[in-house]
Amino acid sequence: MPLIVFAVLLILPQIGLSTYTLHILILVIMWSVIGMAWNLLGGFCGQVSFGHAAFFGVGAYTAGLLYYHFGVSSWWGLPASVLVLTILSLIIGYICLRLRGAYFALATLALGEVLRVTAENLVKFTQGDLGIMIKQRTWVEKTWYYYIILLIAAGTFFLVKKVIESKFGYYFVAIREDQDAAESLGIDTTRYKTIALCLSGILTGIAGAFYMNYMGYIDPVVVFPLYDISIVTVMVVMVGGVANYWGPTIGALIMVFLAEIIRSMPKIGAAHQTLFGILLILIIIFLPNGIAGDYRKLFRLFRSKGTSSSHLTKTS
């Protein structure tokens, strides 16, 4: 199954998609990487983060600042962000992972905001609100960007699956289900939560570094926002399916397309956050396991609707 999807996605740009479609696809794949990263920590290990913008933004700024200060290609940001995000995750983990449940979520939420304000105010280092612009993008064409993010996504999918099927996965889920019980069964919960956080942070950071390269411009409001990154990350996973390998990808697909459709509608476009909120409520009530987790339920819903409506047309 993953190989088939990967193959289809490999061929896709060759059939002559418009630049716009390709751009949307790149965003979908990038969001699925962020979603998979969040899912590892939030879905499998049960540590819900509302601050993934912190990791995304730091990844993006790692790439941007390497270019801005040292004049090297911002592609170096991808490997560099692995290092930077590991250090950041260890620090965050040390501070936040002693908190549980809602407290952890709130701490991460604050963290994203703290980093945004920091990036805005360290004007000498980050250019503040002016942001960082890459003067010469690597390619004008989008195809190569598409392949790069596809490769990152495939790697992420494979990594998450491998990790979850190993001892780590068992430990992560055990911690999610009952941290005290896990601890008493010999699981060093602090250590494994930190590992989950590091992996999640690194993957999100790589997506951020890619974003810098792809968009060619970042500023604190674009890469550290609470709503547009942190909350959307949670939504991507919730809509798609928590603790499900395919959940984030399906969620990313739906969320990115939905955002585009809603935004293009007159008047309603401005209210896309409201609509997303309503969608999230509906998903939580009717499909608590997300679309990937509850797709059978979804099919049944449509089928029963289909039969009843045909019945109606007959009588009328």
Added chain:
Amino acid sequence: MMSLLEVQEISKLFGGLTALSRVSFSLMPGEILGLIGPNGAGKTTLFNVVNGFYPPSKGEVLLKGEKISHLKPHQICKLGIARTFQVVRPLQRMTVLDNVIASSFLRAKNKAQAQEMALETIRFTGLYEDRNVLSKGLPLGKRKKLEITRALATRPEILLLDESFAGLNPSEQNDVMEIIRKVRASGITIMVIEHHMKVIMSISDRIVVLNYGEKIAEGTPKEIGNDPLVIEAYLGEAQNA
């Protein structure tokens, strides 16, 4: 004979409340030690201290002569003390087998070995038929067994059982009793908290009685059954009957 576990003058205070006060006893290799006392006597608190959830306010716990009272629960588990919980805490959205595999990893080198160890433990406690059931859906009797299975999968030297019989029907009680006897026969030392007098009297070699956080008696089941202090703690002051 040297004791396996030594509880020395343990006190535990929660704010102004003294949950345990200078409790001392030792656990001998291979025995089943019963821990009884009325509600709120401090039995589970004592387990939590031995198991590392709470650091003792005073006193020490020694495992084979080594201090363990300031280690974390996972470290203590690694050293060979496993426990069950009074209120069962299975990892709900995991199957029975996955629950046991998760704890088998402590001693296994790889996943295949963990799986093998888990299956072996599951057969030992008789949960093999239910291995693919989500533990959320298990009836209480089996959940209690799962608790024991999971603890055994960490291959402990000492097993702490916190009310493994509570809420079970007589046939389930016999099952669990059978498991405990088998566990002992395999060389594991057991400390068990129990309210069910018949059960505790029949399986324990020795019994320690707590009341209001203090040890009020220690001895064989027979001695305990005739101890006036124990009778008073359980039934109130002796009447001139």
